[in-house]
Amino acid sequence: MKALPKETGDGPARRNGANLGFEARLWAAADKLRGNMEPSDYKHVALGLIFLKYISDAFEAKRAALLEEDLADVEDPEKYLAENVFWVPKEARWSHLRTRAIAANLEALGFGSGAE
Secondary structure, three states, rough: OOOOOOOEEEEOOOOOOOOOOHHHHHHHHHHHOOOOOOOHHHHHHHHHHHHHHHHHHHHHHHHHHHHOOOOOOOOOOOHEEEEEEEOOOOOHHHEEEHHHHHHHHHHHOOOOOOOO
C-alpha cells in the first residue's frame, strides 16, 4: 500500500496532486487570522463565521422575497421563523459585519475613520 505524502510547512498534503496556485496564500491568510490562537481553538471561530454566513445568506434571500411583497414587514421576525429561517438582527448580519470589518481595517492601515 502506498503511503500518503507527508504534510509540509505550506499546509496540508496535496492528496489529489492538483496545484491551483493559491493554496499557499490561503494557508498563510488563515494562519495570520489565527494569530496566537491554537489551531484546535480556531475551529470554533471559523465554524462560527461559516454558520453566520450561512444563516445570513438564508435571511437575506427571505428578506429579498419579502421586499417583493408590497405589504410585507421585512423586519418582523415572525415572517422568517414561520419558514424556518433564522431571524438575524441588523447589527449581526453578514453585510453589516463585513462593512464594519472593512472600515476597521482601513482605519488600522491609517486611512482614518472616514468621518473626517
